[in-house]
Amino acid sequence: MAGLTRGYLIQRILMWILTIWIGVTLTFAIPRLGGSDPTTAMVLAMMNLRGYVENANQIIESYKQSFGLNDPVYIQYIRYLGHVVRFDYGFSFARFPTAAWDIVTPALPWTLGLLSVASVLSFIIGVTIGSLMGWRRTPRWLQTILPTSLTFTSIPYFMFGIFLISIIAFKLHWLPATGGYSMSVNPGWNLPFIKDVLLHAIMPLLSIVLTSMGGWALGMRGLMIGVNNEDYFLLAQAKGLSPARIFFRYGIRNAILPALTAFALGLGALVGGSTLVEWIFAYPGTGYTLYRSIQDQDYTVIQTITNLMIVITATGVLILDLLYPLVDPRITYKRSVSS
Amino acid sequence: MAAVASNSSAQLTQTPARRTGVRDMPWLNAKFVAGSIVILLTLLFGLLGPLFWNTDLAYTASSPLNLPPAWVEGGSPDHPLGTESNGRDMLAQLIVGIPASLKVGVVAASIGMAVGILLGSTAGYVGGWPDHIIRTITDSVITIPSLMVLIAIAAYVSMPDTTAMALILALFAWPGPTRLIRSQVLTLRERGYVRMALLSNVPTLEIMLVEMVPNMLPWLAASLTGGISGAILGETGLEALGLGPTRVPSLGMIINYALNSTALVRGMVWWWLPPIIALVVIFTGFFLMTIGLDEIANPRLRGYSNVK
Numbered sequence: 001m002a003g004l005t006r007g008y009l010i011q012r013i014l015m016w017i018l019t020i021w022i023g024v025t026l027t028f029a030i031p032r033l034g035g036s037d038p039t040t041a042m043v044l045a046m047m048n049l050r051g052y053v054e055n056a057n058q059i060i061e062s063y064k065q066s067f068g069l070n071d072p073v074y075i076q077y078i079r080y081l082g083h084v085v086r087f088d089y090g091f092s093f094a095r096f097p098t099a100a101w102d103i104v105t106p107a108l109p110w111t112l113g114l115l116s117v118a119s120v121l122s123f124i125i126g127v128t129i130g131s132l133m134g135w136r137r138t139p140r141w142l143q144t145i146l147p148t149s150l151t152f153t154s155i156p157y158f159m160f161g162i163f164l165i166s167i168i169a170f171k172l173h174w175l176p177a178t179g180g181y182s183m184s185v186n187p188g189w190n191l192p193f194i195k196d197v198l199l200h201a202i203m204p205l206l207s208i209v210l211t212s213m214g215g216w217a218l219g220m221r222g223l224m225i226g227v228n229n230e231d232y233f234l235l236a237q238a239k240g241l242s243p244a245r246i247f248f249r250y251g252i253r254n255a256i257l258p259a260l261t262a263f264a265l266g267l268g269a270l271v272g273g274s275t276l277v278e279w280i281f282a283y284p285g286t287g288y289t290l291y292r293s294i295q296d297q298d299y300t301v302i303q304t305i306t307n308l309m310i311v312i313t314a315t316g317v318l319i320l321d322l323l324y325p326l327v328d329p330r331i332t333y334k335r336s337v338s339s
Numbered sequence: 340m341a342a343v344a345s346n347s348s349a350q351l352t353q354t355p356a357r358r359t360g361v362r363d364m365p366w367l368n369a370k371f372v373a374g375s376i377v378i379l380l381t382l383l384f385g386l387l388g389p390l391f392w393n394t395d396l397a398y399t400a401s402s403p404l405n406l407p408p409a410w411v412e413g414g415s416p417d418h419p420l421g422t423e424s425n426g427r428d429m430l431a432q433l434i435v436g437i438p439a440s441l442k443v444g445v446v447a448a449s450i451g452m453a454v455g456i457l458l459g460s461t462a463g464y465v466g467g468w469p470d471h472i473i474r475t476i477t478d479s480v481i482t483i484p485s486l487m488v489l490i491a492i493a494a495y496v497s498m499p500d501t502t503a504m505a506l507i508l509a510l511f512a513w514p515g516p517t518r519l520i521r522s523q524v525l526t527l528r529e530r531g532y533v534r535m536a537l538l539s540n541v542p543t544l545e546i547m548l549v550e551m552v553p554n555m556l557p558w559l560a561a562s563l564t565g566g567i568s569g570a571i572l573g574e575t576g577l578e579a580l581g582l583g584p585t586r587v588p589s590l591g592m593i594i595n596y597a598l599n600s601t602a603l604v605r606g607m608v609w610w611w612l613p614p615i616i617a618l619v620v621i622f623t624g625f626f627l628m629t630i631g632l633d634e635i636a637n638p639r640l641r642g643y644s645n646v647k
Contacts (some may be wrong), residue, residue, distance in 0.1 A: 026483075056645050070413065156575065165617075170604070222639070264482050268485060271486075271487065276486075294580060294582065302494050
């Protein structure tokens with residue numbers, strides 16, 4: 001951790017707090033600016049469903065009482081921030097005795113697994129493709145083939161997922177269409193279960209990786225083209241270093257830094273997109289739980305998942321930020337000057 | 340020796356001619372033109388469609404149920420693209436849905452762009468603490484998973500119409516343009532003609548609008564087209580989850596109804612595929628425009644063969 005100075009660390013952690021604070025404040029403030037509150041929204045939805053609800057006003061009033069919605073907004077806000085810090089959102093609206101948090105936790109490993117594998121895989125593949133596209137000495141045949149890998153770039157993840165389900169699962173019957181694992185296997189650390197989980201994860205993974213890697217590839221291509229004309233790059237070629245060494249140590253190593261920043265900035269979009277992918281595949285993660293709680297008008301669970309994903313994304317960005325000095329020599333340099 | 344010299348001089352005269360041809364009309368970038376044509380055609384489909392087809396058929400119970408497209412056994416020429424389980428005509432839904440989706444994207448991205456120009460140029464031009472605050476907040480908001488926040492908001496606020504939708508989407512449409520414009524203004528500020536204008540005591544606003552904005556045009560346009568497709572992506576995501584305005588037919592709503600009615604399992608390809616194709620065409624169009632504009636703005640991206 002040569003380049004990790006205390007100032008940098010503090011600054012990044014403050015950014016982490018600020019990001020989470022803005023995110024959770026927006027989810028608190030916007031609905032209230034629109035003049036709606038969860039209980040009224042829920043009773044209205046009940047009315048839509050059943051046509052008529054007896055004593056609707058009393059229900060709203062008693063809910064407001066028990067959830068403290070009659071207090072002034074700033075007290076509600078402070079209490080809400082307390083919930084965020086403690087990750088305690090009270091009970092689920094739809095499945096009352098269960099705490100909202102207990103509904104979300106079983107879904108968490110699925111989402112974290114899918115997200116981390118998908119994001120890293122798509123970044124690595126995308127950067128490799130992009131670097132090869134931007135490198136002057138890439139073989140001609142590879143240059144002509146590579147752009148085809150960008151075909152799916154402009155398709156939203158979940159729509160690509162619908163294609164995959166209809167073709168691979170329903171037409172060809174190669175892979176299971178939905179869910180995280182089959183009913184026939186025992187969850188646990190046994191081989192059939194792990195194999196089954198991996199089989200179920202292929203299509204959700206593919207629908208994220210194939211559609212998102214093109215973005216990284218395009219960005220990396222531009223960065224690599226820039227490096228191509230740098231003096232140190234030309235010198236490395238003139239010295240007769242092996243192409244592999246030039247490509248990795250002089251090319252990717254120098255071009256990748258802005259791509260890493262872009263990766264951190266794109267994490268939020270990835271989390272949002274994967275929510276819809278989980279929903280399409282009925283994958284048992286937080287995205288699918290979120291969809292079900294929208295169906296059930298389960299506001300506490302919606303709030304829990306939303307805020308949790310904001311925290312997770314911010315933490316992912318924080319981790320990337322803290323790793324950044326390890327790969328960027330200039331930040332290391334800065335430190336040796338200041339200390 | 341003479342032959343070699345004349346040969347190389349011929350090359351010399353030839354190459355610049357070809358290159359200036361490219362430079363003279365950077366806006367004739369193939370990707371940009373192709374993307375623009377695609378978007379124009381989808382727009383025309385939505386604008387001219389109502390002249391040829393009855394758009395009332397886009398609403399519930401206006402047509403027979405579950406008709407396959409006309410070219411399939413059992414289809415009817417009255418409903419060329421078929422109908423779905425709530426008695427809506429697919430062609431009419433597409434004609435109404437495509438411009439609705441485009442409108443939301445354009446409105447949201449334009450608001451984001453306006454805010455971005457304001458904040459980005461302030462940050463880049465004024466510098467100091469305003470720059471620091473704007474940059475910090477922008478960098479924070481850009482990493483928030485916007486779809487999660489949008490879902491939480493949309494779950495509370497019932498969307499009355501597409502304008503409300505566009506306004507809510509605009510909440511997250513500004514950080515991208517802000518970052519871009521800030522960095523552009525920072526580089527432009529050091530250019531000779533901007534300094535010249537500064538020394539000539541030209542008002543700040545005029546420097547920004549007359550000297551800077553025209554020079555950022557390709558970047559601004561790329562940011563706008565990227566923003567539009569981003570907003571449409573968020574919009575269709577919300578609608579597909581059933582959180583959009585329910586009264587207006589939109590591409591996302593068609594997908595939502597199709598998935599909720601298990602169109603995938605029932606093999607009703609004509610129900611879920613057309614809205615997805617329409618969206619893929621729209622996204623591809625904007626994507627081509629964006630990378631085309633990127634190449635116009637940044638000639639290095641046109642590939643090393645042109646630069647060398």
